[in-house]
Amino acid sequence: MINTTPKCLKKANKKWILLACMLAMFMAAIEVTIVATAMPTIIAELGGFDYLAWVFAIYLVVQAITVPIYGRLADLYGRKPVFYAGAMLFLAGSVMCGFSASMLWLIVFRALQGIGAGAITPLATTIVADVYNPEERAKTQGYLSSVWAISAIIGPLMGAFIVEHYHWSGVFWVNVPLGVMSLLLIFVFLPSMEKSVKAPSLDTTGIVYLTLAISSLLVALLQSSLLGLWLVPLVLFSLLNGWLLVRQEKRVASPLFPLALWRSKIIVAGNVGGLIIGAAMMGIAAFLPTYLQAVMGASTLDAGWTLAVMSLGWPLASTLSGRIMLRTSYRFTAFTGALLLIAGCGMLLLLTPETSIGYARLAAFIIGTGMGMSNTTFLVSVQNEAEFRHRGIATASTMFTRMLGQALGTAVLGATLNLNLHQRLPTVADPIQRLIDRASGQGDAGTTAADMMGQVAESLQWVFGVALLISIFALYSANLIPRHTFPQSGSISKTLDKRGQ
Template identity: 60%
Template sequence: MAVTTPVVKSSHRPLILTACMLSMFMAAVEVTIVATAMPTIIGDLGGFSLLGWVFAVYLLTQAITVPIYGRLADLYGCRKMFFIGTTLFLIGSVLCGFAPSLAWMIAFRALQGLGAGAITPIATTLIANVYGPQERAKAQGYLSSVWGVSAIVGPLMGAFIVSHFPWAVVFWVNVPIGLVAMAILLKYLPPDGERKQHKLDLAGTGYLTLSVAALLLALLQAEVLGYWALALIVLSVISEYLLIRQERKTPEPLFPLALWESKVIIAGNIGGLIIGATMMGISAFLPTYVQGVLGGTPLEAGTTLALMSIGWPLASMISSRLMQASSYRATAVLGGVLLLGGSVALLFLSPDSGLWMARLAAFSIGAGMGLSNTTFLVSVQNNAEPAIRGIATASTLFTRMLGSAIGTAVLGATLNLNLQYRLPQVNDPVQQLMEKTTRNAMESHHLAAMIESVAASLHWVFMVSAIISVLAVAAGLLIPAGDRPHTEPQQES
């Protein structure tokens, strides 16, 4: 399928990159900025029992639609799909600010997620279309750095807004950012090139939606659902089987055959899955260790985690030079080694450790994320033909999101099983250690025993995370040796 890629003036490329970075920031910051504001929102709207769904429904609808938008972008054009997705996201943001109850907010968050599913994969694909293979790595490094910046800025922005403005502004702040991004692309990004008439594989889309929704619900709500989570996993497996059968017989599959014939794209998808799972080992559980075991303050936990967010964009920005000087494979393996080194460093933490070891591990893992994530993404985009670049990009991002959900479930289960084994009679020991009042009221010997048990339980979490990190190195080795950006031909028509 021939695709005509619109020609973009070199002077317009930085503006398009800026617009894509703004849109990515808008979608990336959404989770952290809302999390900071939720206590205020709950105090106003009530509905504490539904709190988890405010985040789960956004991630669920976003994850489901990422591959669908990726394929739609290939069939109907990135520009068109970007405007549709961003418009849905902004409408959902405005409505969230007017939500009269938490139930309505969950519905509007679902609409936000339906739009957010377009923003990240299509913005990333737009940059791949605008920049050639040699420039692509550097541009994607800037785009990837947005995630690190948003992780730092989001909580600070959320705290400032709820302190000085109504909580609705947390959602409405997206509107000017999104409108500026759309205005820039409307002016400087040419219309999509000519495309033949196509039909979206509706049956495949339905099976994909059912499979992903069932799996993510089972992972995100496992504690609430109990044994029903197993039924959802069975439903997901059955839907996945039906999807594969549908993809083999349909003339225009949702996931084109070329995706599964390329070793580079397969490596990128495996790498995305592993990176997503590894990331949760530090994002979710290192702050718990700092506060619960080391007795640190929330600020100390936040600054420790911030080092991961600093290491990520720094490594992303130098990944371009490393890829061109060595290869995709060498850069991805180096990223995996940094991930593994940071994960192993977490194993040396003890209740008597200082914060320096935790912060060194966080920075190393962030740098590994930056190198690995950017390398896998750029290698996939440079390997994919323009006609399937959208779904190839989306599949890599989708597997990373899926990996995050799986990692959260596996590592969370590891922690809970260890706590039940070591402290069977104690209700929520981690929360007791993290609450200063409860912690200070404990007798010294009881506090020491609980700290030791929680530390040992988290040690097993970090052990599993380190094992997953080994797979990140293996995923890098799947990339064919010698491939690098400047050896690949310019694929745009």
């Protein structure tokens, strides 16, 4: 199999390929924020409020399941056809979402979107890694990371504009021109991968075990508050299929996750780091806005801008980390990112009802820089470590563990908050919503508002404390990276290649 090496492409072609990948990633990244803004309008027309959570959950669950599958398919059959298949499924789902006549049909078409989205981000990142050399990859990841920051800011604004001046279907159809442009650029400028030998067959049995294990685990985590005792059999079912998957991977000729990947300390560190970063991220993305609105009395707009500040720190640190990696090492850069993440989470523990919004935004910015620096280091190190024939699944596995970490973080931190609220305010129904309504002038928390606010603040402080504890483990993942490895080395990659599948 002949890979697409950086030397095979003209410099101008690389830039067009990078642009195509950025457009594709923007298309997938903006989907979450733009749809969230339009959901009140969609519910008003379609009804089905009880299914609201599944509009988002089904997209995330299906995407998480398909990410490693697409990564392996890209290694076996080429980046270009697999990217095309995923992007076209995503666009087809987007078009049909706009024609949904009920909430149930919207959920079905969101699942189709998620199936396609599982290919877009990992393969766009893998394609960029293919066409740029190890030194350049550390820099180009900054451009790819900037896509998420831009989408976090533009998504809500674009969603509000479309809903106000057009129709909610436009929040799904806006993806179509972006996707078509990306596909055209990939078709013109990305060479197809030549094959000198027949590609090994895909491990379909492993895919079945993976699908059952991950879907049952994610449903258990995302719907834990509704499942009750059903949570236990779901988790056990997930563990059973996980064990069957591991057993299958060890004995099949062409495993879904090549065992050689897990012999590399760098790739193991990248996956552990992705899991930790994903879990810590939810402590800020999900619960910092809640603190700002319920405890500090900030508006929805203020909370949104605070998250936007965190999103801006991510690409800036990602670009900076590329330069630091080239001059120091993966380990030093990952340690620096972990320390920034710990410092930012530590600042959240000092929040009080009287704290200024500027302090909260500074903490969010520091957290964003820590996440951006750590995530970019782990991703670049994994891509540089893996050989071309394994780079697709290596990249996908890192992104998959981050998604899994987000689900785990949401479950753990959400349980921490609910447990504290139940112990502190056992007779008060939905105290956080009451405080938010009171702050916005839409409700009255009653004479016990001050006490309720104090109890909610302390409950959220426990959430930030757990997030800080999780972020400390980022130091452990950084320590897993071997010393004196950096983008120009690649010595371990040669060892990985010799071990084969």
